[in-house]
Amino acid sequence: xxxxxVIELTNKLYKLTLLFPKKEPLKYKMxxxxxxxxxxxxxxxxxxxxxxxxxxxVGEIKRNLEVIDAYFEIVKWQNWLSYFDILSIKDQYVKMKxxxxxxxxxxxxxxxxxxxxEQPVSFQEExxxxxxxxxxxxxxxxxxxxxxxxxxxxxxxxxxxxxxxEQLLKQGLVERVGEGNKTFYKLIRTEIGQDNx
Numbered sequence: 001x002x003x004x005x006v007i008e009l010t011n012k013l014y015k016l017t018l019l020f021p022k023k024e025p026l027k028y029k030m031x032x033x034x035x036x037x038x039x040x041x042x043x044x045x046x047x048x049x050x051x052x053x054x055x056x057x058v059g060e061i062k063r064n065l066e067v068i069d070a071y072f073e074i075v076k077w078q079n080w081l082s083y084f085d086i087l088s089i090k091d092q093y094v095k096m097k098x099x100x101x102x103x104x105x106x107x108x109x110x111x112x113x114x115x116x117x118e119q120p121v122s123f124q125e126e127x128x129x130x131x132x133x134x135x136x137x138x139x140x141x142x143x144x145x146x147x148x149x150x151x152x153x154x155x156x157x158x159x160x161x162x163x164x165x166e167q168l169l170k171q172g173l174v175e176r177v178g179e180g181n182k183t184f185y186k187l188i189r190t191e192i193g194q195d196n197x
Contacts, residue, residue: 001095001099006038006042009034009096013030013031016086019081029071036064044057051110054107072089131168137152138187143185143186
């Protein structure tokens with residue numbers, strides 16, 4: 001339902017309740033619930049709510065629709081008006097509820113949509129070209145220092161190369177030997193380096 005239709009439906013309910021006996025409390029209770037439904041519907045439609053907020057508002061509208069449906073059942077047995085007058089408005093509220101059930105199902109599927117799982121990355125993609133080049137050099141030479149790799153990959157800073165070596169250390173592909181200016185790196189898992197490069 002659109003906002004205009006909900007306003008018209010609320011107006012019809014007001015007109016219908018004019019036919020209730022004077023000072024009948026149910027008249028005001030039904031109007032109050034109809035006003036809440038209208039208010040929540042407008043909030044849901046007009047404001048840029050998050051999916052979660054919208055889901056909560058839809059739930060509140062559904063609760064109020066249940067209440068108004070129960071009130072219609074009471075009115076039906078009072079013989080204040082024609083059963084068909086009551087039924088025509090009640091059916092419109094039922095139609096609104098059916099539409100909200102569909103909307104709620106859509107919101108639920110969006111809210112609890114499974115996150116995209118990343119495709120497994122191949123060994124070579126995981127390493128990247130620079131790290132592959134480092135491993136190739138390590139296969140040729142037994143041990144290297146960062147400055148030696150920097151000569152080969154001159155467009156890459158020593159800091160970046162040190163980070164690459166740190167990642168290769170974490171992956172268990174190389175090991176660090178020595179300290180300070182005498183720090184060397186050597187290949188420790190040659191079978192992985194050779195098979196996958």
